[in-house]
Amino acid sequence: MKLMMAAPSPFVRKVRVLIREAGLTDQVEEVEVVTSPGGAPEDLLAANPLGKIPALVRDFGPTLYDSRVICRFLDDRAKAGLYPDARLWEVLTLEATADGIMDAAVLMVYEARFRDEAIRSQAWVDAQWSKVDRALSALESRWISHLSGQIDMGQIALGCALGYLDFRHGDRNWRTGRPQLADWYARFESRDSMKATVPA
Secondary structure, eight states: OOEEOTTTHHHHHHHHHHHHHTTTTTEEEEEEEEBBBBBBHHHHHOOOOOOOOEEOOOOOOEESSHHHHHHHHHHHHOOOOOSSSHHHHHHHHHHHHHHHHHHHHHHHHHHHHSSSSGGGOOOHHHHHHHHHHHHHHHHIIIIGGGSSOOOHHHHHHHHHHHHHHHHGGGGGGGGTOOOEEEHHHHTTHHHHHHHHOOOO
16 A cells, blocks of 8 residues: 655644554555645546545555545554544544644645735634634643543544644644643653654
């Protein structure tokens, strides 16, 4: 299998961390591609008509895309138990929350990089950060207990989301007022799978 990817993407990092946690590194070749909101290379478009990463090109069957679809597939293939039945809805909700943080954080980057300066909207950027801020506060106040115990896909997604905030929005200091979340992330980012996939 081939994972079409760009290392800075937090959605790609989710898949790459799962691959390492599930012991699938010998089954998935990572292929770097260059994309932008306005275009994608032909090989990526052939694999995913949306032109988005990550995309998992399988040896048999159609290409899978969207990080949540790929993660479910690879977890099932490896029988890794990252979506445990006993906590499935909590894990899926935590993953969705992390993905929402990533969505908003990536859109903030796009606004600065890909829109003409004359039409950039600071109010729109602030609105995206408000989504991130509310989600982080909810995680601090209501979800900390779900971040302990055996690793699951919700934890992986959140770790990648927080890592992306450090990578692209470090000046906003998401840790302020969230000591429990900051402590959890300090432990989680020390995992080998996280250290091997730090964006650069």
